[in-house]
Amino acid sequence: MADIFKIAILPGDGIGPEVMKQAIKILEKIEKYITKKIVIDTYTVGGAAINLYGNPLPKKTLYGCEKSDAILFGSVGGSEWDYLPLNKRPEKGSLLKLRKHFNLFANIRPSFFYKDLSILSxxxxxxxxxxxxxxxxxxxxxxxxxxxxxxxxxxxxxxxxxxxxxxxxxxxxxxxxxxxxxxxxxxxxxxxxxxxxxxxxxxxxxxxxxxxxxxxxxxxxxxxxxxxxxxxxxxxxxxxxxxxxxxxxxxxxxxxxxxxxGSVGNLPSASFNQNYFGLYEPSGGSAPNIAGKNIANPIAQILSLAMLIEYSLKERNISQKIKNAIQKILNLGYRTKDLFTNSKNEKIITTDDMGTLIMESII
Incomplete structure (x- = not known):
């Protein structure tokens, strides 16, 4: 029987749940390639948790993260919670607390550009x-x-x-x-x-x-x-x-x-502790102004999953499959609104469509 690998999914606020949905599509597609059995559990965090529980990092969420092998984080925050003291707002009250709780002292941020998007740089x-x-x-x-x-x-x-x-x-x-x-x-x-x-x-x-x-x-x-x-x-x-x-x-x-x-919307990040336990998240924010419009760029969230697969699951070749699929879709001219450069070969698509096209291109 394959070893079990547990991932705590924390979608968060704003565009977090929308882009996380696309990452989960990818995870479901590549599960068959991974040697371990993947188990995911989703927990509430950030402003969404404040609205439900009055706490940006509920005990159930923290406990779920403690029992996981890695955390896939969305984005938290928004002006809706600006009335709260700083230490109780979504960012400081959840993300920074998780970093401190797990002693995530090493932040890893890749930076690269896609040739097809060079005009954005x-x-x-x-x-x-x-x-x-x-x-x-x-x-x-x-x-x-x-x-x-x-x-x-x-x-x-x-x-x-x-x-x-x-x-x-x-x-x-x-x-x-x-x-x-x-x-x-x-x-x-x-x-x-x-x-x-x-x-x-x-x-x-x-x-x-x-x-x-x-x-x-x-x-x-x-x-x-x-x-x-x-x-x-x-x-x-x-x-x-x-x-x-x-x-x-x-x-x-x-x-x-x-x-x-050229675009922070394409860049993932990870934070590790001494034991290489990792929290993976997009480099950008929760973008509440476009939440729910199905126009957010999910690439950073998908690449955060790719980092998790590379660093925590040690499956670098599978991580590369995801990166190759993203490159292919961008080469074909598909763009979310933030990546549109007004080139005649470009086609603006939704968040859901981008996630689906990337998922279908993984081979």
Whole structure:
């Protein structure tokens, strides 16, 4: 009997349920290729859970995630819940709590572009002709966002605010191992981003990365200052393979990587803990303004499933089948509204149609 692999499905708010429906279509199609028996359970989260239970992360949802082998997350949030305190709103009260509960310290965000959609990228054609396929790895639970002390003091012209950047050797080592292991399966190149000419935390970051690299002699490690890195991403993104960043720098770099791809609606992400337990989600938001209109782009959600299959199920070839199917449909000119470029060969289709066409193209 095949091993059982449990996936907790958390559709969320806004377009979350619509795009998640398309990912489930794909999952049902590829189940026959997977060596393990897939069991899925769906749970309420975010604003939808607030409306039903008064809590963005109900105990039943958290328990279901604890009993799963991976989490496939939709999107949460919307102005409907802006009246609530920050810690009780959908984003902080569910997604950030899940990250903290499972100690999901490593955020993985691929960035690439589809040649057929190159017009959506702000980069010049001569840059895009080189192509790029980048994995941005961001440390997610440390750094200046969580360092203490922080706050504001004083009054009038003497008022000031302060934040503290703290990184321990342990925090840097564990994110480094994630990065090197991913690099081993790609082009064996890591560019570590820091500001070691100014910051003590960056000096330690660079020293630890250099030490860890000795355990991965087949991987080439390069160091780059953050200011140079953002420039190089615009100038020649093809030079990068795996980019490793602290929390603050990763926040900046990962969004830039998304932007140069042309559409955040096409990009997935994942967050891992020490045991490689993963939460997979689209890089974009819940887009409540288009919810229920059947026009949302489901590609990022489908690719989040593909990441789950690659990293948690260890079925890279099946993940590639999904990516190939998406490429085929885009090559044929099918577009959701956000991807439409007014080309004569393009055909605007619905969220449901996009999911179905991708599903039918998986071979």
């Amino acid at each position: 702000p980069l010049k054609e001569k840059i895009l002709n080189k192509g790029f396929d980048i994995i941005c790895i961001r440390e997610l639970t440390g750094g200046i966002y969580f360092g203490l002390p922080n706050g504001r003091k004083g009054k009038g012209i003497d008022e000031y605010a302060f934040d503290t950047e703290i990184y321990s050797r342990f925090e840097i080592e564990r994110i480094a191992h994630i990065a090197f292991n991913i690099a081993l399966k790609r082009k064996k190149k890591i560019c570590s981003i820091d500001k070691a000419n100014v910051l003590n935390t960056s000096i330690l970051w660079r020293e630890v990365l250099t030490d860890i690299s000795k355990q991965y002699i087949s991987v080439k490690l390069e160091h780059m200052y953050i200011d140079n890195a953002v420039m190089q991403l615009m100038k020649n993104p093809s030079q990068f393979d795996v980019i490793l960043c602290s929390n603050l720098f990763g926040d900046i770099i990962s969004d830039q990587c998304a932007m140069i791809s």
